[in-house]
Amino acid sequence: GAVVSQHPSWVICKSGTSVKIECRSLDFQATTMFWYRQFPKQSLMLMATSNEGSKATYEQGVEKDKFLINHASLTLSTLTVTSAHPEDSSFYICSATWGLAGADTQYFGPGTRLTVL
Amino acid sequence: GENVEQHPSTLSVQEGDSAVIKCTYSDSASNYFPWYKQELGKRPQLIIDIRSNVGEKKDQRIAVTLNKTAKHFSLHITETQPEDSAVYFCAARASSASKIIFGSGTRLSIRP
Numbered sequence: 001g002a003v004v005s006q007h008p009s010w011v012i013c014k015s016g017t018s019v020k021i022e023c024r025s026l027d028f029q030a031t032t033m034f035w036y037r038q039f040p041k042q043s044l045m046l047m048a049t050s051n052e053g054s055k056a057t058y059e060q061g062v063e064k065d066k067f068l069i070n071h072a073s074l075t076l077s078t079l080t081v082t083s084a085h086p087e088d089s090s091f092y093i094c095s096a097t098w099g100l101a102g103a104d105t106q107y108f109g110p111g112t113r114l115t116v117l
Numbered sequence: 118g119e120n121v122e123q124h125p126s127t128l129s130v131q132e133g134d135s136a137v138i139k140c141t142y143s144d145s146a147s148n149y150f151p152w153y154k155q156e157l158g159k160r161p162q163l164i165i166d167i168r169s170n171v172g173e174k175k176d177q178r179i180a181v182t183l184n185k186t187a188k189h190f191s192l193h194i195t196e197t198q199p200e201d202s203a204v205y206f207c208a209a210r211a212s213s214a215s216k217i218i219f220g221s222g223t224r225l226s227i228r229p
Contacts, residue, residue: 105151
């Protein structure tokens with residue numbers, strides 16, 4: 001149980017275009033989903049926390065108008081990278097938890113590798 | 118906010134020897150400390166976690182210790198094997214928050 005999927009697994013796009021990444025909890029209802037970005041040989045940097053039906057909470061330094069997050073249902077959150085540029089190329093990983101706020105275990109998706117040309 | 122520091126950044130040990138990775142955290146309200154293993158291009162996998170009401174937890178060859186007073190926690194891997202080679206991340210979460218903050222990672226290499 002507790003499987004999280006992401007789609008697509010990799011994407012290549014031209015500079016200036018927008019890219020949408022989906023994160024799904026397949027066998028549980030995710031009350032909270034998180035979006036991370038990981039550059040090569042670096043740690044996971046939290047971008048935003050997303051709760052179903054409410055606006056995402058963005059970490060300091062993350063542009064909410066550039067990284068649009070929608071958590072429309074308890075099993076789906078989407079991250080849209082708008083007007084992508086080469087510096088947005090990275091590994092984007094989502095995770096999900098369920099239950100009360102502060103639930104311990106986060107289940108990670110397999111990640112999406114974005115390359116912006 | 119929480120800040121997690123992790124050392125060393127790289128670690129190479131002989132197969133069969135032990136490996137120790139250390140982390141410190143800044144927020145005294147943190148009460149949950151997971152450790153993740155990440156292989157190249159893959160998702161992080163939870164390998165062990167500890168809560169602030171215990172000082173040590175063990176699962177076969179892996180153990181984690183927590184010193185709340187010093188705000189230190191450590192991962193111990195005994196009898197290392199080639200498949201232990203990966204990047205390991207410590208993390209911390211405060212009881213008042215749902216988000217987890219990660220350390221910078223340790224690249225562990227097991228020499229045959």
